Amino acid sequence: xxxISETSTQQFDTKSPAYSLGELMVATAAREIKDGxxxxxxxxxPLIAFxxxxxxxxxxxVGLFENGVxxxxxxxxxxxxxxxxxxxCGATQCLDxxxxxxxxxxxxxxxxxxxxxxxxxxxxxxSTEVHGPKGSTRLPGSGGACDIASLAQxxxxxxxxxxxxxxxxxxxxxxxxxxxxxxxxxxMGLPRGGPVAVITSKAVLRFADDGExxxxxxxxxxxxxxxxxxxxxxLRSAEHVSQTSEPSAAELKAIRxxxxxxxxxx
Amino acid sequence: MSKLLSMRDAIADxxxxxxxVALGLQMEQMIPFAAGHEIIRQKKRGLTLIGPxxxxxxxxxxxxxxAEQVIAAWVGNVMMGSAxxxxxxxxxxxxxxxxxxxxxxxxxxxxGAMGVPFLPTRTALGSDVPKENHFFYQxxxxxxxxxxxxxVRALNPDVTIVHVQRADREGNAHCWGNFGVLLDGVRAAxxxxxxxxxIVEPEIxxxxxxxxxxxxxxVSAVVHCPYGAHPSPVQGYHNRDNAFFRxxxxxxxxxxxxxxxxxxxxxSVPDRRAYMNQLGACxxxxxxxxxxxxxxxxxxxx
Numbered sequence: 302x303x304x305i306s307e308t309s310t311q312q313f314d315t316k317s318p319a320y321s322l323g324e325l326m327v328a329t330a331a332r333e334i335k336d337g338x339x340x341x342x343x344x345x346x347p348l349i350a351f352x353x354x355x356x357x358x359x360x361x362x363v364g365l366f367e368n369g370v371x372x373x374x375x376x377x378x379x380x381x382x383x384x385x386x387x388x389x390c391g392a393t394q395c396l397d398x399x400x401x402x403x404x405x406x407x408x409x410x411x412x413x414x415x416x417x418x419x420x421x422x423x424x425x426x427x428s429t430e431v432h433g434p435k436g437s438t439r440l441p442g443s444g445g446a447c448d449i450a451s452l453a454q455x456x457x458x459x460x461x462x463x464x465x466x467x468x469x470x471x472x473x474x475x476x477x478x479x480x481x482x483x484x485x486x487x488x489m490g491l492p493r494g495g496p497v498a499v500i501t502s503k504a505v506l507r508f509a510d511d512g513e514x515x516x517x518x519x520x521x522x523x524x525x526x527x528x529x530x531x532x533x534x535x536l537r538s539a540e541h542v543s544q545t546s547e548p549s550a551a552e553l554k555a556i557r558x559x560x561x562x563x564x565x566x567x
Numbered sequence: 568m569s570k571l572l573s574m575r576d577a578i579a580d581x582x583x584x585x586x587x588v589a590l591g592l593q594m595e596q597m598i599p600f601a602a603g604h605e606i607i608r609q610k611k612r613g614l615t616l617i618g619p620x621x622x623x624x625x626x627x628x629x630x631x632x633x634a635e636q637v638i639a640a641w642v643g644n645v646m647m648g649s650a651x652x653x654x655x656x657x658x659x660x661x662x663x664x665x666x667x668x669x670x671x672x673x674x675x676x677x678x679g680a681m682g683v684p685f686l687p688t689r690t691a692l693g694s695d696v697p698k699e700n701h702f703f704y705q706x707x708x709x710x711x712x713x714x715x716x717x718x719v720r721a722l723n724p725d726v727t728i729v730h731v732q733r734a735d736r737e738g739n740a741h742c743w744g745n746f747g748v749l750l751d752g753v754r755a756a757x758x759x760x761x762x763x764x765x766i767v768e769p770e771i772x773x774x775x776x777x778x779x780x781x782x783x784x785x786v787s788a789v790v791h792c793p794y795g796a797h798p799s800p801v802q803g804y805h806n807r808d809n810a811f812f813r814x815x816x817x818x819x820x821x822x823x824x825x826x827x828x829x830x831x832x833x834x835s836v837p838d839r840r841a842y843m844n845q846l847g848a849c850x851x852x853x854x855x856x857x858x859x860x861x862x863x864x865x866x867x868x869x
Contacts, residue, residue, distance in 0.1 A: 344645060366745070367594070367669050368593070368594040368595065368596070368745035368746075368747050369745040369746050369747060370745050381645070381646040381807070381809055381812075382594075382595040382622070382645045382646060382807070383594070383595065383745075384593070384594045384595035384596040384744070384745050384747075384799075384800070385595070385800065385806075385807055386744075386800050386802055386806055386807070386856075389596075389744045389745060389802050390802075390860050391860070395743070395744060395745050395746065396745075396746070397673075397745075397746035397747060397748065397749065397750050397751070398594075398619065398669060398670070398673045398746070398747050398748050399673045399674075399677060399748070399750075399751060402669070402670040402673060402690075405670075406670070406688065406689055406690065429666055429695070429696070430657075436658070437658060438654070438658070439653070439654045439657035439658050440649065441641045441642055441643035441648070441649060441650070441653075442639065442640055442641040442642060442643075442666055442667075443640050443641065443666065443667070443668045443669070443694075443696060444619075444620055444640050444641035444668070444669055445640070445668065445669035445670065446668075447668040447670075447690060447691050447694050447696055448668050448669060448670040448671075448690045448691070451689065451690045451691055451692060451693075451694070452689065452690055473695050474693070474694055474695040475694060475695065475696060476694065477691075477692070477693040477694050480693055485693065486693065489692040489693035489715070490689065490692040490693075490714060490715030490716070491689065491692050491693060492689050
């Protein structure tokens with residue numbers, strides 16, 4: 302397994318970084334959006350990742366929201382849910398769910414974002430129920446997550462990094478990743494897609510051709526061993542594990558102008 | 568013919584015990600909380616709750632013991648995460664839950680609306696959501712190539728309750744903003760209750776027919792109830808009361824806390840007017856639309 306270079310380790314060792322972990326995760330998520338792409342924006346952190354991308358490197362990205370909203374501009378002020386009035390005002394189109402889900406199913410959505418309670422080795426997500434030693438915990442459920450994971454051209458996952466939340470195998474498969482690897486998605490009949498990145502509170506995982514996740518970059522200030530020991534399976538890593546790029550001044554400005562009180566990013 | 572009823576009469580007449588009730592169809596906007604609270608006050612039992620997501624209304628109906636089953640994609644508190652009564656009912660009290668996805672809720676209602684037994688989809692292939700779930704059945708396309716698909720079973724709610732900006736006395740209703748599964752949920756329903764911020768003359772509705780989401784002939788009752796969607800927002804009428812959702816999260820962690828919450832906000836207030844008085848004029852004013860944004864005029868002339 303490759304280790305991170307000495308110089309960059311020292312650079313990671315900042316006691317009080319100039320940004321929060323939430324800001325780092327949002328900026329990292331925003332960079333997954335390419336300019337001009339059609340993005341299915343999920344609830345919570347992705348709401349702000351879309352805004353940051355729009356205001357920095359992807360001014361021509363188009364946002365689709367499962368309540369039916371299509372936006373070609375960022376919402377003018379902070380939203381807590383996708384149906385908040387500022388996300389409707391100035392929208393390009395207000396469709397219904399069948400309208401946006403049809404666009405998703407017919408392959409017109411490049412990228413979707415998903416939060417989740419659990420993600421496993423092959424990028425499968427669980428947001429329905431967790432079976433642990435202390436019994437079962439009921440979670441809110443799929444919402445549109447299963448639809449986005451099934452039908453978007455690619456998707457990105459955001460979650461906190463812990464052994465419990467990154468098990469070898471999800472206890473309930475809400476949203477399909479690469480199943481048990483290989484050509485699983487094709488065998489299941491899924492038309493396309495799959496996860497391309499898992500952005501955790503410690504690192505970024507990406508996926509090899511066989512569908513298994515590997516460690517791609519480690520966040521500043523995080524030890525490699527900490528990532529491995531907090532992952533529920535033997536995590537493979539890239540030949541050269543890099544450091545996750547810190548948020549740029551422009552990204553931080555976009556985040557702070559928008560999330561003034563740090564509701565999503567503090 | 569006027570179908571105007573009080574909220575009390577509308578719920579008493581059209582939401583019997585054991586009914587399947589679709590509500591919260593516009594996702595986080597225009598959730599019919601006032602109707603839900605009246606259902607709780609009238610102690611309806613054995614209900615099946617249907618909706619794509621539920622931003623705390625299902626949690627309240629479950630806390631009050633009204634629900635026997637839930638058919639939904641997501642039940643919680645959108646800005647805060649989990650909803651505690653739903654969790655308790657699922658983990659401890661054996662609440663029957665049919666797990667859906669947002670798209671498959673839309674498809675089930677659309678199939679019901681179209682009068683066909685199912686609609687096919689490619690979503691949820693490989694997912695556990697369809698397992699032991701009678702809303703899903705695996706089929707092959709009858710056409711070449713014979714692709715694998717899920718058939719999603721049609722759903723026809725006994726009653727669909729929607730909150731809109733304005734309606735006339737017959738139930739012809741205008742709504743704008745995001746629709747979610749409003750259109751499918753109304754067409755699939757056996758009965759429809761329309762709750763409106765404003766009751767207007769039929770000429771207002773007919774002046775802009777593209778904005779009409781419900782034709783009155785499908786409607787059983789019309790209820791005039793300003794702020795009936797609080798704490799959820801109504802586009803152009805009032806904003807979302809974010810603090811209320813946050814407080815609900817903090818005030819319903821235990822069963823006894825939830826009972827106290829219901830006592831304060833539901834049982835001890837006879838109707839929406841009393842509820843709004845309790846909320847207080849200052850808070851209501853804070854939710855006012857700060858900057859109006861009117862659409863360009865539309866010319867239907869000929």
